[in-house]
Amino acid sequence: DTEVTQTPKHLVMGMTNKKSLKCEQHMGHRAMYWYKQKAKKPPELMFVYSYEKLSINESVPSRFSPECPNSSLLNLHLHALQPEDSALYLCASSQVVWEGYEQYFGPGTRLTVT
Amino acid sequence: AQKVTQAQTEISVVEKEDVTLDCVYETRDTTYYLFWYKQPPSGELVFLIRRNSFDEQNEISGRYSWNFQKSTSSFNFTITASQVVDSAVYFCALSDPPQGGSEKLVFGKGTKLTVNP
Numbered sequence: 267d268t269e270v271t272q273t274p275k276h277l278v279m280g281m282t283n284k285k286s287l288k289c290e291q292h293m294g295h296r297a298m299y300w301y302k303q304k305a306k307k308p309p310e311l312m313f314v315y316s317y318e319k320l321s322i323n324e325s326v327p328s329r330f331s332p333e334c335p336n337s338s339l340l341n342l343h344l345h346a347l348q349p350e351d352s353a354l355y356l357c358a359s360s361q362v363v364w365e366g367y368e369q370y371f372g373p374g375t376r377l378t379v380t
Numbered sequence: 381a382q383k384v385t386q387a388q389t390e391i392s393v394v395e396k397e398d399v400t401l402d403c404v405y406e407t408r409d410t411t412y413y414l415f416w417y418k419q420p421p422s423g424e425l426v427f428l429i430r431r432n433s434f435d436e437q438n439e440i441s442g443r444y445s446w447n448f449q450k451s452t453s454s455f456n457f458t459i460t461a462s463q464v465v466d467s468a469v470y471f472c473a474l475s476d477p478p479q480g481g482s483e484k485l486v487f488g489k490g491t492k493l494t495v496n497p
Contacts, residue, residue: 308471308487309425322484354423366413366432366475369485371425 269293270372272357278378281347287375289340289357295370297363298340300332301356303374309356315340316363347379382407384474386488393462394496401457401491403472409433413475414448414455415485420468431455462495469493 270291279285289298296317301309314322315334323332329351331343340357354376358369383406393399405414416428429439431448439446443460459466472488 306490308490311484314484356423356425358425366430368415368427368430370427371417373422373424376423 270357270359270370272355272372272375274375275373276376276378278380279344279347280380281349283347284343284345286344287342287355287357287377289342289372290338291359291370291372292338293359293361293370294337295359295361296337297360297367298334299358299360299369300340300342301358301371303354303356305353313342314363321363344377347377349379352377352379382409382412382474382476382486384472384486384488386470386472386491388491389489390492390494392494392496395464396461397495398458398460399462399493399495401459401470401472401493403455403457403488405453405455405472405474407474407476409476415473415475416446416455416457417471417473418468419471419490425471428457459493462493464495464497467493467495 273288298315300312302312303309311324312326313332318334318337329346333341354374356374357372360367360369385404387402412433414431417425418428419425429446436448445458447456469490469492471490474486
């Protein structure tokens with residue numbers, strides 16, 4: 267099973283709201299990733315977690331706050347977002363953080379900030 | 381710096397035609413990995429293939445085949461007898477050795493393939 271699940275599928279939030287995106291995998295992977303993808307663009311890496319510890323933060327604004335409660339779960343907490351943050355947010359996982367392992371992606375959450 | 385170029389922005393073919401998606405990469409590393417992902421309109425990126433820099437053997441999987449040529453820094457993807465379900469955006473990606481134990485995927489800009497019935 268190579269499934270990564272993400273909830274919710276769609277999210278509309280105002281600029282003053284607080285919301286969270288959730289990602290889950292049961293493949294025993296120890297590396298998990300958040301990507302942001304704008305329309306007609308490739309995914310952009312936001313965060314990488316390795317063994318539940320944050321290993322990469324690609325200079326993401328603090329209004330995005332990641333959390334990895336355990337090896338299967340990854341959350342992205344959202345607060346005071348801007349309309350330009352509207353995008354598809356993709357979660358991915360891989361066996362470990364190493365260049366040779368493929369990443370498996372979830373279906374994404376389509377976020378609209380109003 | 382690593383870079384992946386997919387020069388074809390959009391391709392449109394008629395069902396049953398063969399189509400090749402081009403991917404050219406740049407890296408100074410001798411060890412690297414190349415990937416192809418498919419992104420249908422639903423949004424999920426689907427992993428298709430991984431190739432390491434020491435394995436230049438071409439690969440075939442059903443209607444899909446990949447041609448890896450280090451001499452030209454290319455990793456092209458061919459779909460034989462295309463079908464409507466192949467319509468998607470296809471991304472080629474490059475992964476460099478870990479920096480401080482972390483991995484990054486460098487994506488090309490993607491090629492949108494439309495297969496018309």
